[in-house]
Amino acid sequence: MKAQQLLRGELEGEDLEREVEQRLLFTKFEEAQNWARKNALFPLGFGLACCAIEMITVVGSPRNDLSRFGAEVIRFSPRQADLLILSGRVSIKMAPIIRRLYEQMLEPKWVIAMGACSSSAGMFNNYAVVQGADKFLPVDVYVPGCPPRPEALIYGIMKLQDQIMGDPAMGWRERYRAEGTEEVA
């Protein structure tokens, strides 16, 4: 009833003030955009090792139901994905391939290092495994554990959502001093 009157221009004075306050929401365009991005994360369908099984149960299964947080649509093409979950140890033979997948993903893109191995090589302190995926990729969130509990990975994804929503200084370009590497829009 009030809405009709508002649209017709029949409301005035204090009534109009209160109605506008209740019904309209003002925000910045960037914030609306970030809100949309954070609630539509598309993880790349990509697994490396044993953590991949855990990642699948988190991202793909109804038991953990990641769609509650808006990140459940797995995309099997890097062109359509914007979240790379490194689930497992990264061997030095695999590293250039992962880097290439990362380069193929469109901006904006985020990386989660899931588990001890992709964060720091875990127990594989040897000649065959890259000592932490951040040697060749900008990593946004590290999730510890061997493997991490499903709750831990969900918490990591929610941390990433906070990061997308929040301070732009949380971005990897600032942390890795990589300003000027953005793709041309």
Add this chain to the structure above:
Amino acid sequence: MPDATGLELIAQRVREKVGDEAVTGTLYYRRHATLDVAPSSVRDVIAYLRDGEDEPWERLMSVHGVDYLPEEPRLGVHYELLSMERADRLNVRTRVGTDEPRVPSVVDLHPTADFQEREVFDMFGVVFDGHPDMRRILMPEDYEGYPQRRDFPMGGEPVIYTYNEPQLPRWYD
């Protein structure tokens, strides 16, 4: 496993059929029968064990590489044969030096040896003559060195514990 006597009989038959110099020794240890052969006659011995009249060893279960570092010749290649007929296993092993590590390939006899010989080549640098595709299989193709040899550095990074933190000052930089 063939018992000690059975192993000696196998060694005797191999000496007769393949050549006296083919068998360099036998080892019967903890119910595992092992036939030591000269590297140049590995293929002939395995071919005889597969096809010979009294020999039932028709399957190759695995090929291993070994590095016996202080000993010479350093590198070893082990073949594990299985007889489904007798439910029995026989190990065949050979030793080569690092200066010329060449062993004849058994891929034409046992196709399963293809990837396993590539792995032994990748990790220990043993070259299998007659292999159709002698490339690295696990490590990147431009990798240098043979990482499972015992004189190869372990790689990785130093891990900080409380005991070695004083030896690595300002490791966090």
